[in-house]
Amino acid sequence: xxxxxxxxxxxxxxxxxxxxxxxxxxxxxxxxxxxxxxxxxxxxxxxxxxxxxxxxxxxxxxxxxxxxxxxxxxxxxxxxxxxxxxxxxxxxxxxxxxxxxxxxxxxxxxxxxxxxxxxxxxxxxxxxxxxxxxxxxxxxxxxxxxxxxxxxxxxxxxxxxxxxxxxxxxxxxxxxxxxxxxxxxxxxxxxxxxxxxx
Amino acid sequence: xxxxxxxxxxxxxxxxxxxxxxxxxxxxxxxxxxxxxxxxxxxxxxxxxxxxxxxxxxxxxxxxxxxxxxxxxxxxxxxxxxxxxxxxxxxxxxxxxxxxxxxxxxxxxxxxxxxxxxxxxxxxxxxxxxxxxxxxxxxxxxxxxxxxxxxxxxxxxxxxxxxxxxxxxxxxxxxxxxxxxxxxxxxxxxxxxxxxxxx
Numbered sequence: 413x414x415x416x417x418x419x420x421x422x423x424x425x426x427x428x429x430x431x432x433x434x435x436x437x438x439x440x441x442x443x444x445x446x447x448x449x450x451x452x453x454x455x456x457x458x459x460x461x462x463x464x465x466x467x468x469x470x471x472x473x474x475x476x477x478x479x480x481x482x483x484x485x486x487x488x489x490x491x492x493x494x495x496x497x498x499x500x501x502x503x504x505x506x507x508x509x510x511x512x513x514x515x516x517x518x519x520x521x522x523x524x525x526x527x528x529x530x531x532x533x534x535x536x537x538x539x540x541x542x543x544x545x546x547x548x549x550x551x552x553x554x555x556x557x558x559x560x561x562x563x564x565x566x567x568x569x570x571x572x573x574x575x576x577x578x579x580x581x582x583x584x585x586x587x588x589x590x591x592x593x594x595x596x597x598x599x600x601x602x603x604x605x606x607x608x609x610x
Numbered sequence: 611x612x613x614x615x616x617x618x619x620x621x622x623x624x625x626x627x628x629x630x631x632x633x634x635x636x637x638x639x640x641x642x643x644x645x646x647x648x649x650x651x652x653x654x655x656x657x658x659x660x661x662x663x664x665x666x667x668x669x670x671x672x673x674x675x676x677x678x679x680x681x682x683x684x685x686x687x688x689x690x691x692x693x694x695x696x697x698x699x700x701x702x703x704x705x706x707x708x709x710x711x712x713x714x715x716x717x718x719x720x721x722x723x724x725x726x727x728x729x730x731x732x733x734x735x736x737x738x739x740x741x742x743x744x745x746x747x748x749x750x751x752x753x754x755x756x757x758x759x760x761x762x763x764x765x766x767x768x769x770x771x772x773x774x775x776x777x778x779x780x781x782x783x784x785x786x787x788x789x790x791x792x793x794x795x796x797x798x799x800x801x802x803x804x805x806x807x808x809x
Contacts, residue, residue, distance in 0.1 A: 481749070484750070485749060485750050485751055486751060487751070487752060534747045534748060534749055536757075536776055537759065537774045537775060537776040538773070538774070538775050538776065539775070539776050539777060539778075540775050540776070540777040540781055540785070541781065542781075542784070543784075543785050543788050543789065544788075545788065545789065545792040547792060547795050547796065547801070549801075549804060549805065549808070551808065553728045553729070555684065555724045555725075555727040555728050556684055556721060556724040556725055556727075556728060557684055557685050557686060558685075558686045559725070559728075560805075560808060560809065562796055562801070562805070564792060565731065566734075566789070566792075568775070570775065581762065581773060581775070582731060582732070583731060583732045583733055583734050583762075583764050584730070584731040584732070584733045584734070585733060585734035587793065587796060589733075589734045590734075590789065590792065590793055591793060592734075592736070592737075593734060593737055593789065594786060594789045594790060594793065596737045596739060597737075597739075597782060597785060597786050597789070598786055599739070600739045600741065600758050600760075600782060601779075601782055601783060601786060603741055604741055604756065604758065604779055604782070607741060607756070608756075
């Protein structure tokens, strides 16, 4: 498992007892884990961290978070993580502290949570989250009277992986067109079922 | 319901008897072409020369006929109502008959042309789909994440747009369930009653 030079720099700072005495070190580790798992705004405002220079704090927090994510991404074991942190000149005790926290996370939260975070990073097409529909019966319009036709208005709620929200995709269709659409979706679902059985 | 013709319309149509029997057929054809493709001054000029009538009369006749056919088709008036409406013009029986025939023969086509003028939302054209499994990404290795990628083709005002969308298996099943419910609604008694009573 390898870390970028930026992350390695952050860990070297973290390993320095003059910059990071025991309590701040432990506080920063806690903050890094919490910010990835529960609360993105977490706790760089821990009182134990108030004496640390803010730029250094940010650098080290980023380095710790990158190490957690990289370990999750590669499904690294403890020996791989230890080796990586040794290269950053961290002493044995601090390496053990990190590994203990990491293991606590993988056992109690289960590594799934980090993979959920990691799998939500990245680009993907607009993602459909829900659908709403409306059935109407057209009677007349200003160009044509006595039209007498049912029509559906379907709205697909979509989400953008980058910005979260996106204007919904709406379209109208006749009953035949909606049947065509539902037929195709059912084909997709059937082939999905067959694929999972293979 | 009867068609109400303004004085101007009546004046335009008043040219018809002067044009003569054969001319009416020609004018009818020109009126339909105008509805299908828009005004064609050249065609009017050549018709004027062929029939030996002035261009003005031809043009008025074409406009009058176009209006008569459009309004009648829009309102979908019955044969009887059509005949009563044109009676006020005082034409000969033969002319009335030709006009009625012109209306009945072309009503459906005119209605479909008028239908395209109505305000419209983007409408469904077709859907393509593809089953994908994401195996890895820059931020996470060794994944198995199934997804359905779709290309939704829509028509908007004669342009076709295609939008690429994705969904997961659970949402796909939810979509199918919701849309099947939507289809089922037309078969419910409530909708059937309304459709029956609105004819």
